[in-house]
Amino acid sequence: MADVFDLFGDPVPPNWGERGRPQHVPTQQNRNRVSLLVALGWSAPRIAAALFVTAPTLRKHYFSELKFAQVARDRLVAQLGIKLLEGVNAGNVSAIREFQKYLERNDLMLYGQTVPQPRKQAADKPVKPAKIGKKAEEELAAHSPNEGTPLGELMARRQQGLNS
Template sequence: MAQVFDLFGDPVPSNWGGRGRPEHVPTQQNRNRVSLLVALGWSAPRIAAALYVTPPTLRKHYFSELKFAQVARDRLVAQLGLKLLEGVNAGNVAAIREFQKFIERNDLMLYGQTAPQPRKPDVDKPAKAPKVGKKEAAVIEAHTPDQGSTLGDLMARRQQGLNS
């Protein structure tokens, strides 16, 4: 019997239109979705909700994808690496750059290191003086007389007399 598909390309169950709810039919696209979501660390109830199925239905039809939860992330990273390598082999410059970053992250992971963290500012370093704008600088300069001139010297003495 030939397989019948609905408008979305999903197979139509054999009991469609009969009594009861039709059984969920897993598709390759849904299998790929489940594998990706498992690799991203989603929980089974969350994946089931994303597929509009119940958790028991998810376990029944996608048990093989759920079984590889421990290695799903590694499989996803390996697949990403293969795609990057295809781009490198095709001569794609952006893929070459990304592949170099991919290799660096992998090497850091192999030796138990993490990516370098941005440096934190030193606590003992003195704080910078706030920047003074043009108008503020003019006011400060107006209140500080030039003692090289007679008038400036006179103003400086007067200010000292007022301050003492």
């Protein structure tokens, strides 16, 4: 019954339809997912949760993918390089540009450097004052009286008396 597949192309477990929960059947798609998530640095419990399996089930069926955790990132980067090289050989201009960036990052990695960050020009530009809204501007004007009028002069004296 191992050669029987369901409508989605996944193999049907041997005890399907019998008592108890059917055993998890690893698929190539799930193996690829686990390899990718290991390469991205995900923990085993997090990967298990993403696949809707328990951590022991993950270790039981995907032990070979979990075993290569130390080199998974390098394998992923190498696979990316191979795909880029295929695009370069096909004459794809955007693949050529990306492959050049790929080579530059690789060269920087060899010499222990990081990708250079673009310079920020914020220090060269003057800092603009923060804009205040219409309501806030009106409220500010209401609390600062116009001393050119008799009423404004009276309000200013009262505010000075309260602040003293």
